[in-house]
Amino acid sequence: MMTVADLLAPDRQWSGITREPEMNPLVEPDAMREAQLLDVRLDALRSTAGLLFELRTALQLRAANTGVLVACGVRELSWSAGRRTTAKTAWTVDGWIPGSAGGRFVLEFGLWPTPGAFVRLESEGAAFFTGNVTGLDFIPDYGEDDEATVRANLANWGSEFHDVSAAFFAPNSPNNPQEST
Numbered sequence: 001m002m003t004v005a006d007l008l009a010p011d012r013q014w015s016g017i018t019r020e021p022e023m024n025p026l027v028e029p030d031a032m033r034e035a036q037l038l039d040v041r042l043d044a045l046r047s048t049a050g051l052l053f054e055l056r057t058a059l060q061l062r063a064a065n066t067g068v069l070v071a072c073g074v075r076e077l078s079w080s081a082g083r084r085t086t087a088k089t090a091w092t093v094d095g096w097i098p099g100s101a102g103g104r105f106v107l108e109f110g111l112w113p114t115p116g117a118f119v120r121l122e123s124e125g126a127a128f129f130t131g132n133v134t135g136l137d138f139i140p141d142y143g144e145d146d147e148a149t150v151r152a153n154l155a156n157w158g159s160e161f162h163d164v165s166a167a168f169f170a171p172n173s174p175n176n177p178q179e180s181t
Contacts, residue, residue, distance in 0.1 A: 002160070002162075003157065003158055004066070004068055004156065004158070004161045005041075005050075005158065007129055008041065008048055010046050010048070017129070017165065019164065020167050021165040021166075022061055024167040025061070025067070025069070025167065026098050026105065026128050026167050026169045028098070030096050031096060032058060032093045033060060033093055033094065034057050034093060035061065035067060035092070035093045036054035036090050036093070037051060037052070037053055038053060038054050039052040039157065040079070042074070047073055047123075049071045049074045049077050050068060050157075051119075052156070054067075055130065056136070057139065058093075064130035064164040064165070065132050065133060065136055066132065068128070068129045068161075069128050070126065070128075071126045072127075073124025073125055075123060076121065077119075078120045081115075081116070082114075082116060086143065089142070090142055091111040092113070093110075093111060094110050094112050095108075095109055095110040096109045097109065105122065105124070105126040105169045106121070107121045108120050108121075125168075125169055125170050127166060127167065127168050130164045131161045131163040134160060136154070136155065137153055138153055
């Protein structure tokens with residue numbers, strides 16, 4: 001059994017996943033439109049970050065219910081957000097802009113609802129995995145459903161993960177996006 005967190009393991013071998021997602025979020029703008037950001041994990045010791053996404057709301061990536069972006073050699077990870085008036089927020093992706101600079105992966109994306117949030121990531125390498133987490137019966141209503149119902153119907157780092165596809169960004173690879181600023 002593999003968990004979502006296992007994708008972040010320093011010795012994880014990703015070579016067994018050969019199918020690419022319908023759209024490649026590492027190179028295609030707006031590939032993640034309307035997916036929801038659920039969690040961000042930073043392993044400062046290993047300079048690795050993981051971003052966990054709800055794909056059941058995504059417009060483009062429909063073959064799996066969960067997405068995980070793994071960034072290795074993280075140089076920058078920033079989050080800025082306006083004040084929220086609710087205890088939980090469905091942070092929905094709006095404006096996904098991947099690129100590269102100096103041989104590194106660069107990603108910027110905005111999140112709504114208003115006043116919104118903004119994420120910037122720069123790393124030496126990155127991978128994006130789609131997969132299915134079993135038992136996600138419905139998309140919970142953060143305002144109406146109790147905490148147990150919300151947690152039971154969202155992927156988390158301990159969820160069992162059945163991989164569907166993967167895309168990779170490696171330094172100086174000919175398959176990387178064009179250099180951008």
